[in-house]
Amino acid sequence: MLSPKEIVAKIFKEESNIENVMFVGCGASMADLYPAKYFLEKNAKKLRISLSTANEFNYDSPASLGKNTIVIVASLGGTTPESVEATKVASKAGAHVISVTNSEGSPLTEAAEFVVVHGFHESYAAKVAKMKNVLLLAVEIFQASEKYDHYDEMIDALNKIDGLINKSVKSVTPSARVFAEQYKDDKLIYVLSSGATYDVAYSTASFLFMEMQWIAAPTLNSGEYFHGPFEMTEKNVPYLLFMNDGPTRHLDARALTFLQRFDAKVTTIDAKDYGLDSIASDNVIDYLNPMILTGVMRVYAEQLAIARKHPLTKRRYMWKLEY
């Protein structure tokens, strides 16, 4: 299997004028693409970037899709029909298609020009292997097209993130148990974050809480919280806030101050508590937050599932009905 760097080098050798990078997936696999999309949007001056749920890509394909496009399609199991279809749509349009999956030889890989197979089950760090590989692809694309000033710092931090996640989760269980006890009877939990971590909030709300625990969970950007949704804030209303270490921390801290002012029930999962800045420089720390926070959140979700006697694997519709 080629590395992300080798894949990108091959693509640029064939087509040096890459204009678009399109990220496509469904559910948690779509959310895992967000840090890479965020990275490119913040840094690229020429590349155009998009992130779509697969059927939006399939049924309403971007006009710019073509040979100057790299399409990265992610699917953990490699069988989600919409995502498999996206690889075909992209390939038919002449784009360079990279499939990212945990399942070697799965249908997702059939129409792809390149395949990245990543881990998932091995450890807490492996839970972010997809996110990490896709960010690596984005960094290599940016380096090849425009040159990234902080390339070495980013690669160094990405090389160290797994170790930090696996070390951090060892001490998380006590606070995760407190969270689980305090939130186990809640019917609704608001989930907030900002910056590159916004889709960790989305993923936690949509998949860990709604899909896997059947708890209603609106997702809010910490910045947007003040532009309407904060009207819902009241004593004991449940919130979970992912706090970033980096430029958008101000947004998260501002939301926390307001939530505490009205005695909302708020739990924070804070990258600063896990020493993210010990592995990532100020220039790149933004993009590492989603990984450490996802790793830690997994422990919180596991403890919530235990306290609620509702396994994370329990479904009533998904993969059981035709839909």
Ligand SMILES: N[C@@H]1[C@@H](O)[C@H](O)[C@@H](COP(=O)(O)O)O[C@@H]1O
């Ligand atoms: N909760 C699952 C997600 O965890 C999964 O990511 C998604 C797509 O599945 P896959 O990643 O296999 O394409 O389906 C659901 O949303």
